[in-house]
Amino acid sequence: MSSILRIHDLVVSYGHIEAVKGISLDLQEGEITALVGANGAGKSTSLLAISGLLKPVSGQVILDNKDLTKLAAHKIVQSGVVQVAEGRAILTTLTVRENLELGAYTRKDKPQIVKDLAWVFALFPVLETRASGLAGNLSGGEQQMLAIARALMAKPRVLLLDEPSMGLAPLMVKEIFRVLKEINQTGLTILLVEQNVRQALKIARHGYVLENGKIVLADSGENLLHNPKVIEAYLGA
Ligand SMILES: Nc1ncnc2c1ncn2[C@@H]1O[C@H](COP(=O)(O)OP(=O)(O)OP(=O)(O)O)[C@@H](O)[C@H]1O
């Protein structure tokens, strides 16, 4: 096992409110890592700082041996760390296909882009069916699929997801988790933030529990699922 993305002692503030208080994460290449915690724990803030959309006060984000911490957000995407757009911020007035093409806009490897488009259509057949339709006409779950597919078109080495199952019907939640597993099986490293703690820990090799901006538990997904503290706080009886 080798590390691909290391977050070292990351501190992130909003004004003088410190939301993330020195967290360290170690993502192993090809694995799903879950980051779970209650509302307001600092999960989204952590992801935004990793993807460069928020500048941390201190700490480092290191991909392989490259320090991404000071890079602009689009450079971080180009380096291979790609966050699935928040709130399914897809472009509703463009077609599904145009949204996917935009995901690949920084890439120059045309033949591989064509292959990747075929791959995301195979992962999400509904997107192929609706390719020429406006993205705004997709259902909430389909828009979430499009957001994930668009991020994949950027050819990430590490995919960051912030509550991809939020607000979706149970069948759609199941489908999203199935696809995440399938994407991971191609070797893609995933950092998954979820409120759906049970499902997230089930598919994650490793997990971290965040409370009030600090990591309070780090273990295998399996062990966390059986940890009495996790059961009490996040899984119910
Ligand atoms: N734009 C902001 N300005 C000021 N404070 C913020 C801002 N965004 C988040 N916070 C605060 O930072 C802390 C962490 O918020 P964050 O959104 O990262 O939590 P979260 O774990 O993603 O929660 P949730 O599960 O509700 O999405 C919270 O106390 C929140 O109120």
Ligand SMILES: [Mg+2]
């Ligand atoms: Mg959040």
